[in-house]
Amino acid sequence: MRMSFPGLVTLVFAASLSAQQAYEPGDIQRVLLVDGNQTIQMRDTVASSKASWQVVVSKQVYTFKGQRAALRTKTTLPEFQFEIDPQFDDPVYLFRFEARSDRREIRVARSTGGLTEMSIPKDRLIETTLQEIGNGQNSTKRYRLKTTAPLAPGEYCLGRRISICYDFGVD
DSSP states (O other): OOOOHHHHHHHHHHHHHHHOOOOOTTOOOOEEEETTEEEEOOOOOEEEEEEEESSEEEEEEEEEEEOOOEEOOSSOOEEEEEEOOOTOOOEEEEEEEEEEESEEEEEEEESSSSSSOOOOOOGGGOOOEEEEEOOOOOTTTEEEESSSSSSOEEEEESSTTTTEEEEEOOO
């Protein structure tokens, strides 16, 4: 089979678009930020990983490009709606980034002298409530997640896996 260069470029572009819309089992899907009477479709962002390994102490940090998320809100009590396959019971996290001059980051592992489990530091986790609100697509359930206290201005992430994030900022 012969294919022209423009045809190949079109095929690769179409494949990359469909790959971006595919969800892994257990991923949160169709995430919305409810900001007052406005509903905004959120997009996921994938982190890059930076690690430092020394003989005694090791650390791993996930970084997200840019000092600020593109999606901004003035609401300090945001509401999120999304779909999840109910067979997966991994928690959904809302956490605060550390903002740097050119990036946002979260430390996900730190150990001294041995193996460590990757997790979000407790001082970065935001307390939330989760409520099932109906059925979603493809046997998923629809949920509403709310913070229990107002968010301070800053950069935040909603996610199930630490490396994939629905990021936003509170002004």
